[in-house]
Amino acid sequence: MADFKTATTPILSVRNLEVAFPTLMGLNKAVRGVSFDIRREKVGLIGESGSGKSMTGRSLMRLLPKAARVTADRLKFEGEDLLSMPEEQMRMMRGRRIAMILQDPKFSLNPVMTVGDQISETCRIHLKMNKKAARRRTLELLERVHIRDPERVYPLYPHEVSGGMGQRIMISMMIIAQPSLIIADEPTSALDVSVRQQVLHILDEILAERDIGLLFISHDLNLVRSFCDRVMIMYAGHIVETIEASKLDEARHPYTQGLLKALPQLDHPRERLAVLQRDPAWLEDTVGVPND
Numbered sequence: 274m275a276d277f278k279t280a281t282t283p284i285l286s287v288r289n290l291e292v293a294f295p296t297l298m299g300l301n302k303a304v305r306g307v308s309f310d311i312r313r314e315k316v317g318l319i320g321e322s323g324s325g326k327s328m329t330g331r332s333l334m335r336l337l338p339k340a341a342r343v344t345a346d347r348l349k350f351e352g353e354d355l356l357s358m359p360e361e362q363m364r365m366m367r368g369r370r371i372a373m374i375l376q377d378p379k380f381s382l383n384p385v386m387t388v389g390d391q392i393s394e395t396c397r398i399h400l401k402m403n404k405k406a407a408r409r410r411t412l413e414l415l416e417r418v419h420i421r422d423p424e425r426v427y428p429l430y431p432h433e434v435s436g437g438m439g440q441r442i443m444i445s446m447m448i449i450a451q452p453s454l455i456i457a458d459e460p461t462s463a464l465d466v467s468v469r470q471q472v473l474h475i476l477d478e479i480l481a482e483r484d485i486g487l488l489f490i491s492h493d494l495n496l497v498r499s500f501c502d503r504v505m506i507m508y509a510g511h512i513v514e515t516i517e518a519s520k521l522d523e524a525r526h527p528y529t530q531g532l533l534k535a536l537p538q539l540d541h542p543r544e545r546l547a548v549l550q551r552d553p554a555w556l557e558d559t560v561g562v563p564n565d
């Protein structure tokens with residue numbers, strides 16, 4: 274059996290993933306022929322609104338709208354086929370082996386249960402702890418995500434915590450299950466810049482400490498460039514280019530080049546932002562996608 278703890282074996286392997294929605298005009302393809310691997314690394318998925326980033330992320334968790342039709346030549350997580358997996362097994366997979374962080378933690382947390390009780394309950398379920406041990410572990414976990422006064426935060430309800438603290442609480446809950454892959458869909462886009470940096474720093478520490486792979490979905494090219502190891506650029510449901518984050522300035526695809534040109538620059542302010550040119554050929558074009 275492959276050892277998924279090694280840096281070179283993909284945790285996740287996706288080939289020719291398609292997500293389509295039936296419409297009166299025929300099938301609307303939200304994701305078209307997407308292929309990528311994720312190892313113990315941080316991979317950014319970037320693209321404009323409606324380009325199919327979330328549908329790609331959600332198809333890995335099989336959390337798509339009912340109408341969606343999903344096909345793939347391969348959709349394997351740690352060697353197991355996600356497409357044919359029975360729903361019951363898939364439920365065990367979600368949260369335990371593949372975790373997801375969404376933009377607003379309030380939608381992921383139970384609104385009528387204190388955050389402490391939610392973390393504690395997760396400890397009891399996953400770690401089979403008794404009530405007292407689960408409470409102790411909860412306080413440790415809150416400290417682990419740099420919450421300074423865990424005793425004060427424990428009895429708060431989700432609506433009483435800030436967005437940044439909510440994301441830290443989500444991260445603390447993820448640690449319990451020890452996933453191998455985290456899908457983060459715009460996890461910091463509702464946060465202001467300084468809180469965003471703190472949350473990213475904590476996420477980074479946890480990923481490195483536990484050797485977890487990350488798919489980081491965002492529309493913020495600068496953020497992904499500074500946080501991730503590799504970047505996949507998506508256009509109209511298709512990954513047009515995959516490139517190391519540190520080499521983004523050497524991007525070959527005209528769409529990536531256009532996105533880079535459109536970034537505002539403090540040191541060289543532009544009178545006008547460049548208008549992104551588009552080409553129908555980009556629906557088929559790919560640069561740097563895995564070839565096997």
Ligand SMILES: Nc1ncnc2c1ncn2[C@@H]1O[C@H](COP(=O)(O)OP(=O)(O)OP(=O)(O)O)[C@@H](O)[C@H]1O
Nearest residue numbers: 294303320321322323324325326327328329338492
């Ligand atoms: N429930 C649905 N029914 C039909 N089509 C849908 C549905 N949900 C999404 N789509 C289609 O999927 C496309 C991609 O949506 P997706 O949410 O993945 O985009 P995105 O890149 O994550 O955008 P954003 O950054 O705005 O979240 C949409 O443009 C839309 O055409």
